[in-house]
Amino acid sequence: MGSLDGRVVVVTGAGRGIGREHAVLFAAEGAKVVVNDLGGDRDGTGDDRSPAEEVVEEIRAAGGDAIANHDDVASWTGAQQLIRSAVEHYGDLHVLVNNAGILRDRTLVNMSEDEFDAVVRVHLKGHFCTLRHAADYWRDQAKSGVAVDRSVINTSSTSGLFGQPGQTNYGAAKSGIAMMTMISAGELARYHVRVNAIAPAALTRLTEGLPGVPDPNRGDEVGAMDPANVSPFVAYLGTPDCPITGRVFFVMGGSVQLFQPWSIIDRIDAPGGSRWSIEELQTKAAHFAEVPFKLNHPMRG
Template structure:
């Protein structure tokens, strides 16, 4: 297969279903060899079978592409090391890492168990950090050996991480953490030839169907399916390709035919007394400043 990723090797986590599967297939269609990672758990992280990863790898092979399944837990050091090693041992190189794996355990904050908090933070945030950390170590070694990489990382955040989402405190916190991780990694790894970006997709997956079933339903009349996971993958493929040179440290929303560049935190209205405020003065001045601010996007599910 020829395309904008011909000759490149990409790893995609959580690639057995949904967005990850769409990314893996799209990367392969553009010429990439793909490591298809999926632990094969249920929607809340229960159980585990490697069948989804193996099915996607076989699907890529049936279409004339190159792929290998990896069924390890990438939120462990052993699993993350094995993931990177699989790419290097099978295909001889690593050019792109797409961190996508995750699940949800939704509860209102006062009902959220510590185990549900830990499990979601672990799979999303730690499950981004460990593959990124070990891929970055490989790319740094390559750069120091005089073989400068042209590497890419695409992390997966969410609107929940950017705006908050009622009933998803654990998920929103993890996804917000991924944004910060992306910004730090982009700054630290640029010297080694690595670009790091994040996408906040909106698409129909096992996770979103539980929360937004009606909004995520496929249209029955055959019109454009704005919530199809495949709509997000072209941007991911481009971010993994050499064509994306110079684009790093960005957070991008993607859904349907829409791409938005998120501008992040910037100082808004500012005041400076030049001396210490009293509590009453600080409160009065803050209320005045708030009248000058741009309205924030509402928290998902609020009101």
């Protein structure tokens, strides 16, 4: 018996890296998995159906149940078709894992409109489109009296939650995904849907070559950065008895850490509730530049 027996799961970007590990583990735990991947390059160009097909073959060879899907999750109709494929083939949908992503790193002054739009489209819109169509299906199910636990696991990033030079596009999208997670968790609770997000740290096509990331070509041990380390917590969030919703987690190796969203740490108030003058603010507000705060970055201290 697996912890996800009978659960129908869609995993986007599941042809390689972390998404592949998610799909393989979910299947090993008894889930029926829709392996979605366009098979594009790291920057989102091109397409290759073989990665998704190979993951499906691997799952089936191990006795699991999976089908491949190549719809574009950032397309309104593509995302709709993806969700429909799960329901039509397996009869339901219990878990949506949004993982698909690309990179087009560039400093702000050199970033083109296309480089910004492409990354935001795949990450932020790609999360929204699949979530929107899954939520539509789940709302209809709840209204018809089907009270079944559903779960969404989104993929944010420390780039969006702590910042990373050269990733204005990627960081903005990932920050948006974190807030989308918290808002949608509140909205979808009435339909028996939980929504959480992870900010994973792992060696993948998107992280290779970045500072602090091991390089197996140099003989580095992958260790805690093995993408397979991320998947058990994602699978746990997809189990029917998991109580967690509306949270964002950093996941690396054997460590799972909970983020605290934006919080107010200092304030000034105009005397008597009146409106500030610029001159008063020049005296009273300048200290905000010196207020200390600690990000608690898990990889930098």
